[in-house]
Amino acid sequence: MLETTRRDDESLSQFHDRLNLTSNDDDYEKRGVACFIDDIRRYRGDKLFVIALDEIELITYNTATSETWKSLDAYKGFWSALRGCACPIVVCGVNSTINEVSNLTFNGEQCDNPMYGRIMNCSESGNTYLPAFTDDQTKEMINTLGKYSNIAFSYVYGRINNAFGGQPWAIRQFCSYIFDNVKSQRESTHVFEVSKATCDNLMRQFQTSSAGVHLCETILQHLSIYRSEYSLLKKMALSPEKYNSVSGDDIISIDHLQKYGLIEHDIHTGYISFCIGIIRDHICKTETKSPEDMDNNERRRYIQDCIAVCEKKLKQYILNYYTYASTPEIGRTLFFDTHGKCILKPHVGILPSSCIFPDFFDHKKFDFYFSKLKILISENWPQLGLRFTSINISKEKFISCMEDLNAGRTDADHYDPENTITYPENWEIDDQTMQAFRTAYNTMNRFFEFCGL
Template sequence: MELNKTTPGINYQINFNLLSSEECTIIKKLAKKYWYVTRIEKKDYNRSSYSIAFLKPVDYITQNFNLIREVVLIMSPYQSFEARTLDVLDDLNVQLLRLEEICCFVASKDTNIKNVLNNFLKSNTESRVVVPFTYEEIISSQDDEFLINRMRTCFYSRDLFGIQDPLKKELYFFGRRDLIQELANKHKNNENAGIFGLRKTGKTSIIYGVIRTLDRKQSYAQLIDCQTLHLQTWNIALRTIIWKIIAGLNLKQKNFKDNYNQYEDQSKVVMAFEQDLSEILRLSKKDILLIFDEIENITFGTSISETWNTGQSFVRFWQVIRSFCQHNETKQHFSFLIAGTNPQCIEKPTVAGADNPIFEQFAPIYIPPFNFEQAEEMLTRLGGYMGFNFEKQAIAAIVDDFGGHPLLIRQMASYIHRHEKNIRPINIGKYEYQEHKKQFYQEEAGFSRYAVMILKVLEDWYKDEYEMLTLLAKEDIETFKELATTDIFIKHLKSYGIIEKDSTQVGYHFRIEALQNYLSGQFRYHKKLKTDKDKEAEIQERRSGIEKSLRTLVKRQLKSSLGEVVAKEEIIRSIYGPHEIGHKSNIAYSDFFNPQKHKIYLKTLFDTIERRYDIFENLFDVKIDEFKNKAQLLNRYRRVDAHSISISDADFEIFRGIASWFEGILSEE
C-alpha cells in the first residue's frame, strides 16, 4: 500500500476569512491528528453556498481506510440537510484534482443528518461512502477518535461488493474499460457490434459505460430495453425508438408529428422511419448509436411474443434498420449495438423463410472474464475501504475458483464482509478465504443460486452444450470427447468462458471451478462407478441420508396427525412391540427418534409408515403396494460386502432410481 508520510496540519496559505468561526474550529480539530488541510474554497451551488475543505490523510488513515488521495469535506451551514448537497462533488473535477472519488465528509447543522443520509443510501446503492457529522458533534467532542469511529461505522458497515444492479456510474466500475472503448470506437467508425455473455457478467454495466464514453465524445446513445419492446408490433416498435431519441435529445416534437400515424400503416413504415431518423441526425448534428439490451426478447425462437418468436417481426424490423445503416445520406454516423446472452440472432442465415438481415453482420464479442489484475484492482480498492486487505494468494484463488466472473467474485467478497467477525482492518489470506468459501458454497442463499442463474442460459437455449457440461462434471470422459469433436457444441462453452482447452486426456477443463463443484454436486450420483467400494460408499451415504430425513418426517407426521400420546404408542409399537407401550410411555416422544438412544432403523420407519399409511399416502402420492415395493428394494441394498457376490451395474442403477425417488419426495418436505 502506497503511503504519503503526511503529517497533520494546515497549509499556511489557507484563508480562514472564507469560513465561519464554527467552521474554523472544525478545520483546526480535523488538522490536529489525522489530516493535513491543503486548501479551502467557497462553492455556490443550486442557490446555496458551501465551504469546501480538502483533507490529505496521514498514514494511519491510509492503512485503515485505503484513502490515499485528498478527501473532500463539505460544510453545510443550513439547519436542514438535503441529499442533493452531495451533488456539489459532481461539480468538482474529482479526477483532475486527484481527489478520492468513493468517499467524502459532510458537516451540517442539521441534527438529523445521519437519518437523512441513511434513507438516501437505501435507494442509491451506487452513491459514495459519506461520513456525516454535525457542527456541534465535532466542535464539542473531546475525543480525538470521534471522527475515526464515525468513519469505521460508515466504511466498515457499507457492503460495496453487494451491488447487484447494473452500474450506471463509473464509481464502482472495474475492468472492461478497453472493451468499452472498443465498442465506442466501432460506432465512431460507423460499425455495428454485438456483445454477449452469461447472466450477470456485466453486459448492462458495459452498455452504461459506452453511453458515458460517447456522451463525452459528443455522440448520443439511445438504450432500448427489449424486455418491453417485444410487447409492440415491429412497426410500432420502430416508432417507439424514434420518439425515445427525440425525447432524449430534447428535440421539438412538432417537427416529427406528420409521420407519427404513418407507422401504423406497414407499407409506409420504411419511409417514415428514414425521414424521421434523417431529420434527427440533421437537427442534432450528433452521431447516434442504438443499443438493444436483452436482445433475446425480440429474437426468433426465444421471444415470448408470438410474432417476434416466429421471426416475422424480427425480419421486418431489422430490414428497416439495416437499410438505413446502408443508405444513410447524412453527415452523421448511425449504427447499432446489440447485447444479450444468446447470439443466435446473428448466427442463423434464414429466419421465417427469409434471409436474416443481420446474419454475420459482425463477429460477436463475448465478454471476457476478469484477469488477475482486474480482480486485484477491484478487491484491493473496495476491500480496502471496507477494512479488508486481500492478499495476492487469496485473490489468485478467488479468480481461479470463479473463473474471473465479476458477479461471483463480488458476491464472494460480499459474503466475507457479512460473515467476517474479526476486528478490522484485517488481512484476508488464502486460508481465511477458503474457510469463507466453504460456507458460501453450503449456504442455500450462497453460490448455488448464482450457479443456477448462470447455467440457466445454457439449459434453456443450448441444451447440447449444457449436456456436455454435465458430462464433464460427471467425468463421463468418453461421451464428452465424442461430442467435443463437433465444433458447434464446444464453441459457446469456450466463448462464454465456462471451459477452456488444455493438454489433458479430456482436452478441456472447467474455467469456473465453482461451477464444476456445483455441477459435480448436482450430478454426484450420476457418475459411472466401477468398483464395489465406490458403489458401497454411495449406497451407505444415500441410505443414511434417507433414513435421517425419514426420521424427521415420521416424527412430525405421527404427532401432527395423531397427537403426541397416540404417536408415541405407534413408534413404541414399531421399535419394541405392543407389549412395551405401557412400560415406555414415560419416555420423551422425541427420544425415540434418536438412534443413539433407541434402535430405530430404516426398516422400523418403513414398517411404521406402512402400518399407518392412511396418514402418509398424501405425502408419497402412490398406493401402498407401490410404496412397499420401493421400500423393500431400498432396504435390500445394504452393505455390498454382506453378499457373496458383487452388486451388478443393473442392480446399482435400480438402487439409484429408488433412492432418487425417496430423495425427491423428502426434499419437498
C-alpha cells in the first residue's frame, strides 16, 4: 500500500536507499526506540498504518527461543517502540503476559510492563482467543491443506477434531504426522483418503512419537508461565477423581486453561474435562503426583522409593568417609561388636569375617536395616556428623529426621529399603505424617546436595 515492498530486481542496499529512512544502523544501535518511532511516523503520514505480529511468544522474554530476546531490556525496548509509534497493533500468539502483568520479573531483572492493559479486552473477552474449531471448520481446513498433496480426511475429520479439542495448530501437527506416514502409499493420479483404521492407529503412535511429545511440550511450555493454573492442570491429569470439578477461587485459576482450549468447564455443574487427551497422557507420563493427592497405597510406594534413595546415599556417605577421610580398616570395625559378631545380617553363603569394607554396603550380601544407618551415624557423630553440623543439622535433628523418614512404619527397625517390596498391612500415612516425612526428606536432600551425592 505504501509502495515500500522490496522489488525482485532490487538489492538490499538499494532497497534501504529507496526507503530513505531518517536513521542508519549506527543510529539504531545507539537509540533504537526513538529511531523506530521517527521512521514509522515518517512513513505513516495521514494513512492508516497497522503493525501486525504473529507468534509473539518467540520474542517474549519468558518464552523466547533466542538468547537475544531472553532479556527484559529487549522486551521493554521493543514494546515501548511499538507503543510510542501510536499505530494500531495486531498481536497473535500464546503469551498474554504482555497484557496481563503490570510488573515483570525474570532472571533477576525487574521492570514495568509497557504493554500492560494496552491490548483492549484481552483479559476480558473470549473473542481475543481463537475458539475451538467445529467439525466442519476442521474438515475444511485439513482437506484444503491436504488437497495440495492429494490427501483427504473426509472420513476422519470428526475423530481428529475431537482428539485435539478443535485446536487448529495441534490438528495440523497431527495431520502432518499422518502425511509423513502414508506418503509412500500415495499416487499422483488420485486422492489418498485417510481411513478410520489408519487414523486411529497413527493416533496411538503419535502420542509417543517425537512429533507428539514436541506438540505437548510446546503447548505446556507457554502455559507454565501461569504457575497456579499449570499446577491445577497437573492435578486434573494426575488425580481426576479428586479434581473433576472446580468452584470458588479455582474458577478464576482456570481462565487460561479454557481460553487455550485445554479443558472444558461446565459452569452449571462445575465439572471439568480435558479437551486434548494427548496432553493429559503426556502430563501423566512426565509429572509426579503431589503426595497430598496420593491415596495410601501411592503414599507407601512414594515413601518406599524415597527411602531407598536415602539409604543408598547414606551408605555412600559412610563408605566415602572411611575410604578418603579415614581408612577402610577403621570403617570395617563399625560392623562388628565388642565380641567380634557382625551387627548386620549376612545373606546365605556370606562370611562377614572374610568381607572387605565395601561388602557391608552391598544389599545383595547384607540386610542393612534403615534404623542401623541412624545408629551408626549418631554413635560415630564426631567423625560422621561433621558435615551435617556444617550445614546446621545437629545430631538431635538428624535423629529426628531419620525417625520422621520411617513415616510410622511398624516394622521400621526390621526392613532394608533396597530389598523391601511389601509393606505392613496396618501402615497408614495421614497428612501430618506425610508432611513430617517431606520436611525430613528435604532436609536430607539438602545434605546430599552439599556432599555431592
